[in-house]
Amino acid sequence: MNDAAEAEYGTSPSIWTRLTTLTDYFAWPLRTSHYLELVNPLWTTHKLQARVVKVWDETQDARTLTLRPGMNWRGHRAGQHVRVGIPANGKHYTRTYTISSPPERSDDCFTITVKAIDKGTISHHIVRNIKVGDYLPIGLPQGDFYLPDAQPIEPLFITAGSGITPAFSMISSLIAQGRLPDTCHLHYAPHEFDVVLGKQLREMDQQQNRYHLHLLYTREGQDVHFSAEQLDALCPDWKQRDVYACGPPSLLEAIETCFEEAGCSRNLHIERFRAPFTEIPADAVGGKVRFAQSDVDTEGDSETPLLRVAEEAGMNPPHGCRMGICHTCNTTLVSGCVRDLRTGEVLNEAGSIVQTCICAAAGDCELDL
Ligand code: FES
Structure with missing residues (x-):
């Protein structure tokens, strides 16, 4: 089936579902979906898969995969994440990645942007080995870190590393809808060449009058780590803004402390990629x-x-x-x-x-x- 036909089927899942329910009587003890999977894994209804249609290296250790989901996919909200099954070394792993593209894409695909992390066997595998034509099992979009339906109050994004992905989806979505309010964005990366989605961010900064990007490099000689003073200097009205933060635990802790001390935690929305772990007693043993x-x-x-x-x-x-x-x-x-x-x-x-x-x-x- 070509893309046009896929799109056609994708717009009529209820007819498709009704048809396969009927043909299931003849497919017993399996289901029609099992046979369809042999023809095109994206036609299945008993599980959801996506085909990798493009891979793009963002930096030397981050890669964007463009995925065409199967028929049971439902659209995401900007900022949500998705579970992806990764076959590697003869086993099957599951990882969760934020969807980095806006829901407004016209080709029914979505992207995930994966950064290879220290000791992250699977993230390294994705960045090095996943190729166009691979099929990956996926879940449905999940998560409550997304923009409100109503116009957000002049958002401030504070992100670092691959924490850029939900912010990028949200900002792209607001631009695509033509309703980007005055938006300030502080993004931290070790070096200029490490900025995930950096080219696209710089283009947005040049093209959108209401988008103000501050790229801050933490390992280029200056002490540019997050602080209230830095926030005052780069975004003086931060206490009045809706704030969306995503990044490593140390950054999120510093942001939470800053907003608590300023008495404006209610404006703060945080997305974590890792559960916050408490300090372990020094005498703890395994x-x-x-x-x-x-x-x-x-x-x-x-x-x-x-x-x-x-x-x-x-x-x-x-x-x-x-x-x-x-x-x-x-x-x-x-x-x-x-x-x-x-x-x-x-x-x-x-x-x-x-x-x-x-x-x-x-x-x-x-x-x-
Ligand atoms: S893997 Fe989700 S709670 Fe442990």
Whole structure:
């Protein structure tokens, strides 16, 4: 099926669904969708997939993938994220990425922009190995970090690194709708050449009178880390603006403190890529970790989430958000102790539910995984 035909089917899912419901009687014990998958994976209705139609290197360690989703896709709101399945090294991983394109794209595709992170095997795999023509399982768009339907009050975006992606989608969306209010944007990157989506941001800055971009480089000789004084200098009316912030935990903590001290936290909207972890006691120890169902014995320290411990031991446990939200990684504590890295609470009662993505060993432990 060519693109035009795909688009045609994409606009009539209810007719398509009704038709496949009828033909399902003849496809038993499978479903029509299983046979359609053999012809075109984007026609399936029993699972949602996307085809990679373009890859684009943004920087030396960040890549944008343009994805054409299957028929069951529903449009996203600017700022939302999506779960993407990544086949790598014979296993199947799931990661969540913000959609970096605005919903107003005319070709029914969307983009994710992925930065290879330290020790991030999967992000490195995406940046180096995913190619045009690959099919990736995807979820539906999720997340409540998006602009209000009403005109936002003169937004201020504060972003760093790949935290640019939701802001880029939101600003592009406002521009596409022709309703960009006066917008100030502080973006932090280590160096000029490290700015993810930097070319597009600079173009917006040149072309949009109401968009004021401040690129701040944290490793080019000056001390340009976030502070209230810097905010006063670059965006004097910041206390009156709607503020959207996304970036590494240290930046988000500094922003939260700044807004709390100024008494205007209610204006602040934050998107995190990682659960905020609390300080672990200096004398905390890890221990021997046993994954009972998989018959795997390994070691885990007091800081590394058990999900990563399992993956490093060669397992492929269920997971989704990797930040304590979706509960896909839940398992049961058989014996021993684990620590919730967000709260510091130690769980030691057999039968307790353990979220492996945000719990680490707190001594020897055995999990029903
Ligand atoms: S993977 Fe989502 S809560 Fe653990």
